[in-house]
Amino acid sequence: MEINTPREAASFALSLLDLTNLRDDCDAAAIETLCRRAQTPYGSAAAICIWPRFVAQARSFLAPGHPVRIATVVNFPSGDLSVPAVVEETEGAIRDGADEIDLVIPYRRFLAGDEPAVTEMVAAVRAACPGACLKVILETGELKDSAHIRRAAELAIGAGADFIKTSTGKVAVNASLEAADVMLRAIRDSRKRIGFKPAGGISTVADADLYLRLAETIMGPNWIMPSTFRFGASGLLDDILGVLGGAPQRTAATGY
Template sequence: MNDGTKVRRAGELIARLDLTNLNDDCSEADVAALIEKAETPSGPVAAICIWPAFVGFARRELSARIKVATVVNFPLGGSDIDATLLETQKAVQDGADEIDLVIAYDRVAEDPGFVEAHVRTIRANCGHAKLKTILETGKLYDEATIRVACNAALSGGADFLKTSTGKVEVNATPASARILLEEIAKAGSTVGFKPAGGIRTFEDADGYMRLAETICGIDYPTPERFRLGASGVLADLLAVAQGSERPGGKAGY
């Protein structure tokens, strides 16, 4: 990849970034700082992803061209559909554009029908908001179970398949990403894909976008269908986009 291609690619990745703060001690001031970062020198990120408590504040303060994403049933993926439904309805009312739902991943192997029903219920109550289903692939352990989770979420009407919460030991990996993308390709749909957790460098981010292009087609990973769930990768992407010194002393190119 030559220097010009890297600069262009880094800008494309920034436009597909869900800039995230889901720290336990996140405050309104932290969200305000995230909003400020979201309008980067290389263009806006796709969305910010924050706790539900801050959705109303973020929607008031954020440019309309940047989406507000929030999380429900997060991070443990419980089985209380009513509680998740209330979270979702409140988030949509407050102005959320996207809902990132943790599925009941501990029930996938034994009761995928429950997972499908859970997703379908939340999808029916999202209104205009997109539903991104978090499968927590690092807790599903084997390929077959991950594929069952994908199919349950897709059957329930998910708009996106997302790998991880970023809160467990194993988050996004190329292997799990490949499985999700293969199931999206089989469905022949426009379902989106979001790897999350452990994406720290331009090379990490670019690798996932290349994988999406390879499996789902070169035109697949638009900002509407491909997102990167990360908080720490922005500085590296900006350095590459601007040809400046990268964190860790790497050259911008």
């Protein structure tokens, strides 16, 4: 999609948005609100992203086949659970109606040199949700080094990820254009149909537009669509609706 105006960027970002509530104080009322907010006068978000304990409730609002998909998180946010525990989380979420699983890799073990831990975790969760979209969170702000980010991306892709995702939003440094650049190049070089999801800290349409332009530069025109690109954000919808409603565009907070 060619984007020429802030309004076009806002409309496109809405179609790619995983509207998120992973707050510690999230409750049933907040989930109902989230489900309603994901359906706007300008179109729907791609998905909501919520704690596993709320998936069944969300499914009661968003029936199977609804255009707003239900994503949930596993091994979240620490990345420290055992493989059997994460498989159990995943299977429970699928039974409750989740369409998509966002999995945190065991990034501390990876940083300690244990690459097989990443492969084992991703492959086990992939096997536990064969019909679901599997987004693998690398926690790039903790990996820090571009070589680590690149290698973690390669391992996740090799073990069956449908998407690779930057961050949990729960650490000091979350999505960044630097990490996005490394991850998108890993996707391109894999020659596989793998999606990309920047998450954490993307709060304006101007921020979102920077990621969209970077992705188009690396992946080429017409690559970006909900099956290959998502934004993970809780506050971005407010700015999207503001821009679509005619409010002045806020400046980008993201940069190299």
